[in-house]
Amino acid sequence: MNQALLVAKNLSRRKLRTALMLVAILIAFFLYGGLASFNRAFYASENSAAADRLVTVNRINFTMPLPVNYAAQIAQVAGVKAVTYQSWFGGYYQDPRAPLFMFAVEPASYFEVYPAIRMPPEQRRAFLSNRTALAVGKTTADKYHWKVGDHVPIFSNIYSRKDDAKAWDFDIAAIFTDPDDSARESIVLMRHDYFDEMATFGRDQINMAILLTDTAAHVDAVAKAVDARFANSEFETQTDTAAAFNRAFTAQLGNIALIVTLVVATAFAAILMIVGNTMMMAVRERTREIGVLKTLGFRNSTILQQILAESLLLALVGALLGLGLATGAVQAASRNIAGFGSNMRMSAPVFLGGLGWAVLLGLATGAIPAWTAMRLQIARSLGRR
């Protein structure tokens, strides 16, 4: 036996009480782990975008169109390495309330601007050669159990077809992954020429041009140059880094970070009170024993350390359990929430941060009880029956 065992034994003194404390702490850290990971994934779209990638949209608002020939014009701006374009299709498969992240794109240039996209060469060729081909990200393909070769009908809640057919028919030509950005694996790509041919309006128009600069350092200069080119024209542009674009978008959803922080803070406040009071009570129950330890010769500072060690052990075990559960929950969420949700995973900063909070919690809940125990006067603590 050693002092560490003594600390652990003291916790096992009232097993039910220790278990209840662990549950409370576990819950708080489960919430922290889950919400912090959610927060990270939510704002990750700001960070994962490549530093050398810019998006150009209509200056009035990104929902307004740009002429398709802007892409060719942008390609001529100094510092632009490659440019592509896309249009939001507003597509859905079977359920109108579950929209797809579907874009009409120019295939060859799209893969130039997003070189990280991976698919077998024969699938790429099929997408490039077949007008009604569809390239689907792995996450969405798995969700709907699509395989290469399937024929799928997709509806648009924006665009209707010239031939009055309701559904747009596609052949699934490719299923791709993107190791750099797992959110991209939720995307569905159709060909812009198919769209231009069949849509009743919106042909020769694009939502957004995406371009790569030759180096990340030139990003600001190139953005300014592109916007200058189209200044005072019918369709003025606004060019930003993809990260800035995403950031402005997420900011509009609301101050999610603040909400997450507040919820986690209230959870921690609650357990701080609960666990702190319980530690206080536990120490008070052991007044006599603490006196006995002191008569045996244990120093006041040793008693202080023992109690702090107890509260730290409790906090760390509870935190590890809660963070472990959160890891599982986050994994499940990443499979079931589309878009940024698929980016959700337990990351080192969140996990280590949680352990750091656990240490602080342990110290905070143990501080007063440990101080009280340290200052206990032996004679009084032995007491008289």
Added chain:
Amino acid sequence: MTDPLSFQLRHVTKRFVKGKETISIFDGLDLDIPAGDFVAIMGPSGSGKTTLLNLLGGIDHVTSGEILFDARRVDTLTENQLSAWRAANVGFIFQFYNLMPVLTAAQNVELPLLLTNLGRKARRANVATALELVGLSDRAGHYPREMSGGQQQRVAIARAIVSDPQVLLCDEPTGDLDRTTADEVLGILQLLNREHKKTIVVVTHDPEVTRFTKRTLHLNKGVFVERTSLS
């Protein structure tokens, strides 16, 4: 020639404040306890017996006066020094055993050894010796709740002697035991005094204790009346 003194109390005064009153336990008390003494201190409730024991053990402090142990002052030691001094020199035995319920008998006995530099093997050896001396080697792995009152008190004695202190201070050690068990415990104390030369001070209500001790001191309202018993 006098025996060397374990303890010397010189003109010890102990007062404490309770609300508006100041209560005086001792006023200028003197006491000599020679090394190897086995003394019982008796007296009515409130006479200051337990306070005297606490003062000897350094777990309570004098208002004025001096306490010397082996001719050196202990009333002026700091808390940390007192802790170290206690660990090395004093073993306590209480009326209600005061064992840690979460530890086994052996682990309870081992507690004082955690304050030393002894390695695990040495500690275990000492624990075994102590338990054997009190006759509880077969109960080493049992928890206090699994033992009778007498057995628990014997474990407490083992704990008190495991570091081989010079002095044992006992506060009503037989108060919670039946006659037979009490006599067993007192017999162990006597053994420790005779064969291991430990200085033992027993505070008690139990008149049978005087059959085992070398002398008896009667305390009444903070003053001694001495009577030497036949031993």
Added chain:
Amino acid sequence: MGRPFRQIAAIASMNIRSIPQRLWMSLSTVVAIALVVAVLLAFLAMGNGFRQAQSSAGAEDIAILLRDGAQTEINSAVSRDQRDIVEEAPGIAREAGVPLVSAELYVIVDGISRSTGLRANLPLRGLPLVGVALRHNVRIAEGRMFRPGTNEIVAGRSVTREFSGFDIGKTLRLGTSVWTVVGIFEDGGTVRESELWGDVGVVQSVFKRENFFQTIRARLAGPNALAPLKAYVDADPRLKLAVESEAEFFAAQAKQSSDLIQKLGWPLAIIMAIGALAGALNTMYSSVASRGTEIATLRAIGFGRIPTFVGTLAEALTLAVIGGIVGIIAATALFQGYTASTLSANFTQVVFKFQVTPALCVSALVLAVVVGTIGGVFPAFRAARLPIVGMLGDQ
């Protein structure tokens, strides 16, 4: 001994009056439950406010027509020809022979949020003056309505409050032209107050959407006029439009968003409640333990098991209800009327207020009571089954 109710009342009141003896432990349970209730109520109030801002905007006697399959105004497309055909439809109210039909265009422009300083999407609705009349509760609070054919706009109250640059007299660039804000309108805090309005013809030309509309609104001639209008539209193959009352349309949109917030709020609150439950159980078990002698004495005197059980349960419920009430008061004080904005289904900012209602408070209180009940039942069992012998005297 005595009638059961007297026993129960006696023990319950003793239990409750003994709470101050375990003040800090009891307080920690009350605080934990209060926090759970406050968080739940905040989410519910948020969902409720969002839903109210949207749903209260819909009128029963206004029909709204969108392209078939478009779920939101921004995804819809309606041509001038289609509008002309609709104007002939039965069921539409007329004033002096003129059909009360408003074909409108919904464009997104940028504003700067006052609180964050970042760009936000705002709706600019182009509509004819008759369209203004179709919104019953709208009134001009300051300034005047825009004049048709000019670059004048009016701003909803929420827009002026939350976004900079929309005060009366200010000019600003929307699209490729400069506009002037000539008035501020109010509409009872509905989602309409998050909009900018301008003349439809001018908006169409500035944003290059000539002959292009997105929605048609029409005043219905009477309470049963929706059916004939729908039949007329369905029968005509040139009109691929969906017809609904405005009330239905907004209600559907509102339900979607409030569903989402509820789906977030309740699970979160329940998870937190489990933590609070652990605290409550802890408090109650220690209450039973610390009063063991008292309980045993009562049992020895002759009080039965049921009063003991109920007494402990009463103590737990008291703590829970106090916690629930504290949480409700705190949430109401902090959040009631708090203004926030987020993206609607139309990709534009909707400004709404957190709305705490008595019904929501009851839901939150129910959660507190559930926590108190579960947190009290098990310790109550233990109290009722405490052995009398061995608890009397010292422990």
